[in-house]
Amino acid sequence: MLSSRMSKLHPYVPGEQPKDRIYIKLNANENPYPPSPKVIKAVRSAAKKNPEKLGLYPDPDSNELKEAIADMLNKSGGVLCRANLEKGKKNGSGAIVTPSEFDKIPFVVTPDMIYAGNGSDEVLSFVFYAFFDSDRKLVLPEHTYSFYPVYGGFYNIPLEKVPLKSDWTLDTAKMLELANKENSSIIFANPNAPTSIGLSRDEVREMIKAAPKDRVFVVDEAYVDFGGESCIPLLAEFQNLVIVRTTSKSLCGAGQRLGYLVANKELVDAVTTVKNSLNHFPIDFLAQQAGIAACRDAGYYVRAAQSVAFERDEFIDFLREKGWSVLDSQTNFVFCKKQGVNGDEAYRKIKEEGILVRHFATKGIEEYLRITVGTHEQMLALREVMDEM
Numbered sequence: 038m039l040s041s042r043m044s045k046l047h048p049y050v051p052g053e054q055p056k057d058r059i060y061i062k063l064n065a066n067e068n069p070y071p072p073s074p075k076v077i078k079a080v081r082s083a084a085k086k087n088p089e090k091l092g093l094y095p096d097p098d099s100n101e102l103k104e105a106i107a108d109m110l111n112k113s114g115g116v117l118c119r120a121n122l123e124k125g126k127k128n129g130s131g132a133i134v135t136p137s138e139f140d141k142i143p144f145v146v147t148p149d150m151i152y153a154g155n156g157s158d159e160v161l162s163f164v165f166y167a168f169f170d171s172d173r174k175l176v177l178p179e180h181t182y183s184f185y186p187v188y189g190g191f192y193n194i195p196l197e198k199v200p201l202k203s204d205w206t207l208d209t210a211k212m213l214e215l216a217n218k219e220n221s222s223i224i225f226a227n228p229n230a231p232t233s234i235g236l237s238r239d240e241v242r243e244m245i246k247a248a249p250k251d252r253v254f255v256v257d258e259a260y261v262d263f264g265g266e267s268c269i270p271l272l273a274e275f276q277n278l279v280i281v282r283t284t285s286k287s288l289c290g291a292g293q294r295l296g297y298l299v300a301n302k303e304l305v306d307a308v309t310t311v312k313n314s315l316n317h318f319p320i321d322f323l324a325q326q327a328g329i330a331a332c333r334d335a336g337y338y339v340r341a342a343q344s345v346a347f348e349r350d351e352f353i354d355f356l357r358e359k360g361w362s363v364l365d366s367q368t369n370f371v372f373c374k375k376q377g378v379n380g381d382e383a384y385r386k387i388k389e390e391g392i393l394v395r396h397f398a399t400k401g402i403e404e405y406l407r408i409t410v411g412t413h414e415q416m417l418a419l420r421e422v423m424d425e426m
């Protein structure tokens with residue numbers, strides 16, 4: 038009964054969501070803080086004041102949301118944890134946000150440079166469909182977001198996986214060599230997952246300069262708000278750059294499923310064409326309202342990103358003191374191992390104590406744990422467990 042293409046599917050395995058007991062969840066890189074109170078209010082009043090809207094189709098192109106996203110990027114510079122805050126409440130809500138000097142985008146991001154979709158996973162899927170072909174290998178790091186190979190299988194796109202260097206950074210020279218050999222596209226997460234390390238904007242610029250000009254170059258910035266360097270400013274220099282982002286991590290919105298990409302208009306239009314051929318209305322009415330309210334209260338999320346970055350650095354100091362090797366992190370998670378501690382056993386022991394972290398049985402990273410940064414209280418509880426290992 039199944040189509041022949043079914044045999045080629047290798048679905049993504051998400052971080053577990055067990056129901057048997059209540060765990061402290063540090064395994065899926067979700068944000069430990071709730072959305073801004075203004076988001077809750079916007080969703081409530083949207084349902085209350087306009088109940089008829091729930092019976093109507095939403096705006097298929099999420100125009101108001103795209104405006105709000107563009108506005109937030111211009112105001113914050115695209116890296117929330119370094120943006121400046123003025124006035125506002127203690128939690129940052131309502132504050133005036135201005136970009137740090139380093140992150141300031143040297144042009145105005147306009148709504149026609151944004152495509153918004155149902156989580157960045159869906160956005161990525163449309164990117165794979167629109168820009169990658171089965172006649173040449175897509176170049177990506179061996180260890181990166183594990184959904185890319187899943188989409189490779191789904192769309193029948195062959196992959197060229199390039200091992201990371203011994204310091205866990207991308208082997209950019211090798212990636213470029215292979216991309217130029219077949220005139221291929223390149224995709225990676227920056228900062229990368231599960232390593233938590235990023236390339237600088239200058240390093241990415243040099244990479245794009247040396248990559249095929251007539252192929253799309255994709256940078257997934259899911260974690261950039263926690264301290265990476267955004268490549269949005271590079272859109273002024275490169276017509277083939279596509280930047281994918283999500284509200285799931287830094288905008289405390291994993292449950293509302295909102296992702297987007299930033300690129301030059303022609304590429305945005307191509308992805309919109311794919312969307313209109315597969316799912317005309319990817320973002321429901323309430324999620325659009327939630328996303329708009331979140332982007333309009335960027336100050337709240339600046340504070341949240343700063344808190345996560347602070348907790349992360351404290352936790353890294355703690356782990357190193359206790360003899361763990363930890364990669365420097367620009368994200369909301371840490372990637373760590375300890376000599377003599379088995380990765381899988383450590384994961385199980387921590388789970389027994391009521392805390393979920395992520396362990397990958399993948400060859401090459403099986404000694405490591407990937408731990409999402411939670412609230413201060415959650416990290417104290419985890420410290421207590423890890424202290425004894």
Ligand SMILES: *Cc1c(COP(=O)(O)O)cnc(C)c1O
Nearest residue numbers: 156157158182226259283285296
């Ligand atoms: C979490 C994550 C995504 C998926 O984000 P959603 O918007 O929740 O689908 C995409 N890319 C990377 C690198 C991620 O870590």
